[in-house]
Amino acid sequence: MRVGIGYDVHPLVRGRKLILGGVHIPHPMGLGGHSDADLLLHSMGDALLGAAGKKDIGSLFPDNDPKYEGISSLILLTRIFQLLKKDGYRINNLDATLVAEEPKISPYVHKMKENIAQALRIQTDRIGIKATTSEKMGFLGK
Numbered sequence: 001m002r003v004g005i006g007y008d009v010h011p012l013v014r015g016r017k018l019i020l021g022g023v024h025i026p027h028p029m030g031l032g033g034h035s036d037a038d039l040l041l042h043s044m045g046d047a048l049l050g051a052a053g054k055k056d057i058g059s060l061f062p063d064n065d066p067k068y069e070g071i072s073s074l075i076l077l078t079r080i081f082q083l084l085k086k087d088g089y090r091i092n093n094l095d096a097t098l099v100a101e102e103p104k105i106s107p108y109v110h111k112m113k114e115n116i117a118q119a120l121r122i123q124t125d126r127i128g129i130k131a132t133t134s135e136k137m138g139f140l141g142k
Helices: 039-051 071-085 106-120
Strands: 012-016 017-019 022-026 029-031 094-099 127-132
Touching: 017 029, 022 106, 022 127, 039 071, 039 094, 071 106, 106 127
Parallel strands: 094 127
Antiparallel strands: 012 029, 017 022
């Protein structure tokens, strides 16, 4: 069994949609980034790549490559899955914790899990998504 850890941070910016787990979440701000900036999927992708001893998501899908501008992170996660599958890996389970003061994601978790399960060809009961806050401390709490 292999275990990987992924982590990602993107700034909140005006004029962008907020996409988490492949789900559009109504919010006055979105996440800044070259792709759709879905930090939940980016961190999951990095965890999977790390478990397999592969390069990180930024190396595979560089932010200076125009073909990835605005791309759905579900597409990137699917490509990561295909790379790992080709090398004989299979995913047992995946777990993530989102740290954010807002928005509340509980109404969207089921759809996020469905999106991730479809991209990774696993059952939704093998995916955990939780959320917490940083109690308004540090740069994540601002």
